[in-house]
Amino acid sequence: DIQLTQSPSFLSASVGDRVTITCRASQGISSYLAWYQQKPGKAPKLLIYAASTLQSGVPSRFSGSGSGTEFTLTISSLQPEDVATYYCQQLNSYPLTFGGGTKVEIK
Amino acid sequence: EVQLVESGGDLVQPGGSLRLSCAASGFTFSDHCMDWVRQAPGKGLEWIGRIRHKADRYTTEYAASVKGRFIMSRDDSKNSLHLQMNSLRTEDTAVYYCARRVLGSTDSLDYWGQGTLVTVSS
Numbered sequence: 745d746i747q748l749t750q751s752p753s754f755l756s757a758s759v760g761d762r763v764t765i766t767c768r769a770s771q772g773i774s775s776y777l778a779w780y781q782q783k784p785g786k787a788p789k790l791l792i793y794a795a796s797t798l799q800s801g802v803p804s805r806f807s808g809s810g811s812g813t814e815f816t817l818t819i820s821s822l823q824p825e826d827v828a829t830y831y832c833q834q835l836n837s838y839p840l841t842f843g844g845g846t847k848v849e850i851k
Numbered sequence: 852e853v854q855l856v857e858s859g860g861d862l863v864q865p866g867g868s869l870r871l872s873c874a875a876s877g878f879t880f881s882d883h884c885m886d887w888v889r890q891a892p893g894k895g896l897e898w899i900g901r902i903r904h905k906a907d908r909y910t911t912e913y914a915a916s917v918k919g920r921f922i923m924s925r926d927d928s929k930n931s932l933h934l935q936m937n938s939l940r941t942e943d944t945a946v947y948y949c950a951r952r953v954l955g956s957t958d959s960l961d962y963w964g965q966g967t968l969v970t971v972s973s
Contacts, residue, residue, distance in 0.1 A: 835959060
């Protein structure tokens with residue numbers, strides 16, 4: 745199984761800060777990676793697919809990059825509504841797997 | 852508007868069975884592969900399985916943690932997805948989400964239901 749390691753597991757940043765979350769895969773997954781945002785008590789929401797393609801309706805301050813084994817999700821200017829837990833998911837091979845999550849809070 | 856609505860969550864004893872359903876609307880259900888993802892209380896997301904569409908003969912994939920105990924099925928005539936859970940364990944306690952796989956060559960889950968809570972406890 746492909747393991748996904750997210751870092752950090754928690755981050756606290758100020759409104760307007762640039763925030764970067766990393767997701768590392770235990771083996772190469774090409775660009776078969778998605779990022780999701782989950783707010784407390786809500787279902788996950790797709791932000792990015794194919795490593796770098798922004799899902800329709802998602803604010804442009806979110807971006808994704810990477811291929812192979814290392815990927816990043818960047819929020820260019822953190823907003824209060826971005827408080828959430830972020831998960832990466834690999835869709836290269838079964839079983840599909842998620843990273844452990846990164847909880848983002850406002851400082 | 853795409854909607855996915857799960858139902859069937861309940862309190863069940865260890866070793867028991869439960870059947871979850873997911874009602875889909877607002878899109879051509881039969882065109883899409885569908886996934887189940889669960890989340891234990893206070894924990895992260897765990898993918899548990901996928902059922903493909905008719906063109907791929909409704910084949911399934913499962914996570915090792917549920918393989919042999921859980922069975923996914925779908926009824927395209929009723930736009931519904933089901934998860935039959937047998938031999939339930941306390942570690943199966945979670946919110947269960949159904950999610951739609953996007954169409955096309957890229958892969959991701961673009962719509963999710965609100966989830967249904969399954970509690971396995973004596």
